[in-house]
Amino acid sequence: MPRQRGFITTFYTKDFYVTIFNMEKVVLAKYTYEKLCEYFESLGEKKFRANQVFSWIWAKNAKNFSDMTDVKKELREYLSENCQILDCKIKKRQISSDGTIKYLIEYHDGLCAEAVLMRFDNRANLSMCVSSQVGCKMGCKFCATGKNGFKRNLESYEIASQILLAQNDTDLKITNVVFMGQGEPLDNYENVLGALKIINQNLQISIRRITISTCGIVDKIYELANNELVATLAISLHFSNHNQRKEIMPIERKFDLEELKAALIEYNRKTKDRITIEYILIGGLNDSKEAALELIKYLDGIKCNINLIPYNSVNDEFDFKKPDKKDMMRFKYILESAGKKVTIRLERGADIDAACGQLAGKN
Numbered sequence: 001m002p003r004q005r006g007f008i009t010t011f012y013t014k015d016f017y018v019t020i021f022n023m024e025k026v027v028l029a030k031y032t033y034e035k036l037c038e039y040f041e042s043l044g045e046k047k048f049r050a051n052q053v054f055s056w057i058w059a060k061n062a063k064n065f066s067d068m069t070d071v072k073k074e075l076r077e078y079l080s081e082n083c084q085i086l087d088c089k090i091k092k093r094q095i096s097s098d099g100t101i102k103y104l105i106e107y108h109d110g111l112c113a114e115a116v117l118m119r120f121d122n123r124a125n126l127s128m129c130v131s132s133q134v135g136c137k138m139g140c141k142f143c144a145t146g147k148n149g150f151k152r153n154l155e156s157y158e159i160a161s162q163i164l165l166a167q168n169d170t171d172l173k174i175t176n177v178v179f180m181g182q183g184e185p186l187d188n189y190e191n192v193l194g195a196l197k198i199i200n201q202n203l204q205i206s207i208r209r210i211t212i213s214t215c216g217i218v219d220k221i222y223e224l225a226n227n228e229l230v231a232t233l234a235i236s237l238h239f240s241n242h243n244q245r246k247e248i249m250p251i252e253r254k255f256d257l258e259e260l261k262a263a264l265i266e267y268n269r270k271t272k273d274r275i276t277i278e279y280i281l282i283g284g285l286n287d288s289k290e291a292a293l294e295l296i297k298y299l300d301g302i303k304c305n306i307n308l309i310p311y312n313s314v315n316d317e318f319d320f321k322k323p324d325k326k327d328m329m330r331f332k333y334i335l336e337s338a339g340k341k342v343t344i345r346l347e348r349g350a351d352i353d354a355a356c357g358q359l360a361g362k363n
């Protein structure tokens, strides 16, 4: 069996080139199925060995190579010495009294992103909210992630690794995935498309059970409408008044509400899918009767469901406040009276740092 570990890396510093011999292990979760077959072939192994290892990684939640009991011992030892399944780990875990688990995932470069696992009592679903970036460039004023700035994009396998880690941690199969953690998914478009493929094909999660949420990167919404895998699209709208939205969500300065509306109508037309409109109700800011009527007018012509999210004020570093229950119910009633389908999102993990960016911010 050839020894393939390590490779030469050359990089440039201010005054000279430095060449190092990098002894890093091969990360198998990085490989597509085809690449994994090539890798095993280069080791002189048959294709079915690649099948076995691929299935252990993605379908059978193997935590390490010794779990791969049908792989011959000599190969398992070689893999343990020269490879690793993932190059990230759970750095911190918070468990809420409602069963929500928030993970802080540490990547190979020491940077961290969050992922949240949610159970809803009345459904047999296990939903995972994944991050697509470390930090975020969008700067929404109600968001801890936006406040902490942007560090880097996550690669496709790094996004999917969040699901593998949670499955390994709980020994449960995740059924639904939402791209609503840290980062703006459409600002990391290629990697998110790659992650969609891995989640759908390797982790066997139906594309109908995957949701991508964006604050409104209009040009990418048009591209997404033409993608071969069509996930559910969710829009973090939150305001249907241009001046108010532009103050709180800087994306409105680049792509305004009218451009966004045109893209959503085209998305409806192209995919035949309804869009989910996410609307964070912030006390005294966007929860009035007038705001509800303005929202109805804006959504005219867009096939959508509306998800109202009461602002989570666990984090008091912002000036925003929770909406009153009665204002929330009035808002919902006005929308429903206009024939809209509306749900109020159940609050999950209220007793932990469950709002986006809170846990990573503390670290």
Ligand code: SF4
Residues within 6 Å of the ligand: 136, 137, 138, 139, 140, 143, 144, 145, 146, 147, 181, 182, 183, 184, 215, 356
């Ligand atoms: S709400 Fe989403 S898009 Fe806005 S700053 Fe936070 S992570 Fe980025």
